[in-house]
Amino acid sequence: MWLTLVAGAFAIVHASSIEYAASTRSLAQDALIEAGISEETVPLPSNPNSECGIWLAPSTIPGAGLGMYAGRDFRKGDLLQEYGDVVIPIIDIESHAREYSPEKWNFLWDEYTWDAESLQMDHEGYGHVNVASPGFGAAANSFLGIFNVEEYSPVPYDETASLHRSKDPGLGGFSMYGNRLSVAKRDISAGQEFFVSYGENWFETRPQMKTVPLFKDLKKANQLFRSFRKLIQVDKQQVLPEDVAKELWDVFIRNNKFDGSRILGAFHHDDPDELETLKKMSLQSLRRLQSTRSLEWIEEHGTCGDHLKAGPSELAQAGRGAFASRFLPADTVVAHVPLIHISDRGRLNMYQLETRSKQRRPSRSKGLLGQQILMNYCYGHGESTLLLCPYGPMVNYINHNATKANVKLRWADPQRGNHMPELLERSIEELDTNATAKLAFELVALRDIQSGEEIYLDYGEEWEQAWQEHLVKWQQHVEDHRDDFANYTSARQLNADKRSRLYTEFDQIESPRYPANVEVKCEKVFLDNDDWEVFAANNTIDDYLRSHRDELLPCEIMRVERIEGQLRYTVVMKEPDPDDDSLLINHLEEHLPRQAIRFVDKPYTSDIFLTNAFRHDIRIPDEMFPQAWRNVIQTEQ
Numbered sequence: 001m002w003l004t005l006v007a008g009a010f011a012i013v014h015a016s017s018i019e020y021a022a023s024t025r026s027l028a029q030d031a032l033i034e035a036g037i038s039e040e041t042v043p044l045p046s047n048p049n050s051e052c053g054i055w056l057a058p059s060t061i062p063g064a065g066l067g068m069y070a071g072r073d074f075r076k077g078d079l080l081q082e083y084g085d086v087v088i089p090i091i092d093i094e095s096h097a098r099e100y101s102p103e104k105w106n107f108l109w110d111e112y113t114w115d116a117e118s119l120q121m122d123h124e125g126y127g128h129v130n131v132a133s134p135g136f137g138a139a140a141n142s143f144l145g146i147f148n149v150e151e152y153s154p155v156p157y158d159e160t161a162s163l164h165r166s167k168d169p170g171l172g173g174f175s176m177y178g179n180r181l182s183v184a185k186r187d188i189s190a191g192q193e194f195f196v197s198y199g200e201n202w203f204e205t206r207p208q209m210k211t212v213p214l215f216k217d218l219k220k221a222n223q224l225f226r227s228f229r230k231l232i233q234v235d236k237q238q239v240l241p242e243d244v245a246k247e248l249w250d251v252f253i254r255n256n257k258f259d260g261s262r263i264l265g266a267f268h269h270d271d272p273d274e275l276e277t278l279k280k281m282s283l284q285s286l287r288r289l290q291s292t293r294s295l296e297w298i299e300e301h302g303t304c305g306d307h308l309k310a311g312p313s314e315l316a317q318a319g320r321g322a323f324a325s326r327f328l329p330a331d332t333v334v335a336h337v338p339l340i341h342i343s344d345r346g347r348l349n350m351y352q353l354e355t356r357s358k359q360r361r362p363s364r365s366k367g368l369l370g371q372q373i374l375m376n377y378c379y380g381h382g383e384s385t386l387l388l389c390p391y392g393p394m395v396n397y398i399n400h401n402a403t404k405a406n407v408k409l410r411w412a413d414p415q416r417g418n419h420m421p422e423l424l425e426r427s428i429e430e431l432d433t434n435a436t437a438k439l440a441f442e443l444v445a446l447r448d449i450q451s452g453e454e455i456y457l458d459y460g461e462e463w464e465q466a467w468q469e470h471l472v473k474w475q476q477h478v479e480d481h482r483d484d485f486a487n488y489t490s491a492r493q494l495n496a497d498k499r500s501r502l503y504t505e506f507d508q509i510e511s512p513r514y515p516a517n518v519e520v521k522c523e524k525v526f527l528d529n530d531d532w533e534v535f536a537a538n539n540t541i542d543d544y545l546r547s548h549r550d551e552l553l554p555c556e557i558m559r560v561e562r563i564e565g566q567l568r569y570t571v572v573m574k575e576p577d578p579d580d581d582s583l584l585i586n587h588l589e590e591h592l593p594r595q596a597i598r599f600v601d602k603p604y605t606s607d608i609f610l611t612n613a614f615r616h617d618i619r620i621p622d623e624m625f626p627q628a629w630r631n632v633i634q635t636e637q
Contacts, residue, residue: 027123034121050553051326054080054393056336056417057302060291065436066338066395067139068194069298076186080149080194081462083310084179085135086320086396087119087154088374092127096350096362098370108340109374112138114393115199115516116255117551120459121177123521123600126353126360132374134391136182139305139338142198145218145266146287149196153549155182162494163608166485168378169474170317172613173376176492178310178320178608181546191298193291211265218283221266225278226380228252248277249275264592303336303416303442308394314454315399321454322397328449334407336417337441339388343432345380345617347373348387353604360603364407371615372610379409379441380617382462384629386428387617388439395443400618402464406449409435409457409621424626431629436497437520460619470614475611491518491599491604498594501567504557517605522555522573526596527587536566543596554584554599 054072058486059067074080090113109130114137116122116129119414132138136151154177163171203209213221232240232248240248258432266283268274271450277286306325313321328334340346352366362369362605377388377396392438398407412419419440423431443457478485492513503513514520526532559570589596607613 001283019581050295050304052304054194054305055298055302056139056305056338056392057096057293057298058417060293061141061143064141065438066139066336066545068136069293069302069305070190070192070194070572071295071298071304072190075076075188076184078184080136080182080184081306081309081393082325083394084152084154084309084392085133085137086175086178087114087121087137087180088134088175088396089116089121089124089177090130090132090374090379091125091604093130093347093372095127095588097165097347097365100344100347102172103236106343106435108342108435109389111435112340112437119177119180119547120552120598120600123519124603124606126603131177132377132389133180134377134396135180135390135393136196137180138340139393140194140196142173142202143195143204143287143291144197144200145213146284146291148185148192149184149194150183150547151196152181152183152509152546154544157186158510164485164490165488166250166478166482168317169471170319170614172607172610173317173373174319175377175608176319177372183547184521189219189292191292191295192288193292193293203294210260210559211262212267213262217262217266218287220263222282222284224263225283227602231278245255246272271455275498294628301416303333305336307332307334307453308397310394310397313399315401318399319321320397322394324449324451324453324455327451328445328448330445332445332449332456334414334445334449335392335394336442337390337392337443338388338418338437339379339439339441340379340437340605341431341434342387342389342438343428345371345375345383345387346385349374359557369609370611370613372611373615375617378617378618381620381622381625381629383430383632384625385631386431386629388441388620391437392439398443398455398457400459400463402458405456405458406446406453407443407455407457408446409441409624410444411624412442425628427628428631441541457618460621462619463616468615470612474612476613488517489515494518494599502557502569502594504560506558509595514599517602518599519602520555520557521552521598521600522571522589522592523596523598524550524553524575526574526589526592527553527573527575529587532593532596536593540594543594552600557597557599558588561591563591569594569597571597 032610036504046564047227050071050072053074055069055071056066057069059065093107106571109132112132112134113130116124116131119131121131122129133151136149140149163405165171182196201215202215203212232245235242235349239245242480274286281289291631307328308322311323313319315321324334342356348371350372351362351364352369353360354363354366374389375387378387380387410419411424414421417440418438420438423434443455449455498519507513523545525545532541533549534545535541554574555571557569557571558575561570570588570590573587573594574584575587577585
């Protein structure tokens, strides 16, 4: 993630410090040299003999830590990964962890989470739901002016529709949300750094980011530069002498106390050559060039980021798993695994809801409900409160198998990523003062791994024992609540049925037809929008939704018709009044397809809230775990 700026201003490595390998014209060349600004051709790196399409290496943004790079050319619209990333809801954590004072909060995940409403996951909680998107969402940096990767909303996995809490002990132990796809927003050349959009609000709510240019600020800075060029143009034949122009530039831009100006912050105030460079190309073109590394440099300083792909696991109850995308010889670094630290695992505790309160707030006095599902994706140790949560492409899909483990953990090579070995000797309190992720593992192949083989890690004896104990307790719990579990229907099950006619409000006057734990919502993208009709005619409406998804709105189904053999629905969507959130504006929409309507689980009713859901961190081997972090023993002593 991008957290640090140089000299308070946005900065990227100077073009002069980047080695460009001569090659034939690159596929993104036309995007780099804009018509009317420059006709020059700048050679970009060619693709050496490497299968790797995604790399993790130090970012071109100073202070930003790790970045992600293209290992080959991608065309606009190309999927960057065959399968999408898992996303993990973090439910009402501010309410559940109220005992932590603001000055002691230090929850690093706050810098890496996404808004749940935009990802259609806000219905899981009553308060504020954050979403951990530990693939591209956490590993790629953000540069709004030239971002080149679009991320789609996640969808529940189809293969989990048949799972049920009455018969599947693994249910509730993994996130049901995934397949968050990453797509090339424009042509991307091999060697270019991937940038996603964190959204303008992410930058606007962080004071240290007040000079970082947002979406349109590079274009505005270009206009400012053109004004400067007019200023130094005495007449049609004469311009100011070069030394005078540079001095004026120093006053105009480099020495300007821009004090929060994102437009002035778009220039490199420490680059004496930028004046001449901008006479040849736009700021967008220059910044794209400066965000490019040679593939030789990337291979020397980085690790491959697409050795893994996701798919349904071969293990029962495990959800999805990670598979080798190519043959991986023994000792291959299968994945570089950056880590987000949580100093006190108690921050993931969840408490029973206060039933008398209209706000339905968690209450410690009501007792423990469980832990956030994020717990199951993090690494820990039995003698420490510390959790280390992994991020990076597909690394959260790797399942446990002690007998078939084909990868192992080790601390990462500090020369190839964001790992700082000196932190292994510091206390957890010192670690907690770091506002960025500065630790990393590597997953290393224990033997030759064949293409398509599932990747397994031994989670440790304590994890295995906890799972076996869970199976026994789960069986007893199911027997004690057999009727409740047998009659349960999830939103996931209802959504899997694409053909049955849905019930209208009038159908349900005498008695509800749907279970009390679900509610009906509609895709906002269908509001006052007929673009979907072309896709519906071509039977590609699911593809349309994947790239156009917006938030979900409460809605009521009023009428069902069959038009040209297809069921069409008339609904009333209820949109919050922008001037008063307590009021709703009703919108009547006719003849919508089934895809416009979604069932969602009501807050705190989905499987991740089951009191008998499995929770346990992945255990770090004892010989790897630093003595300085074993604070549970120290506390007991």
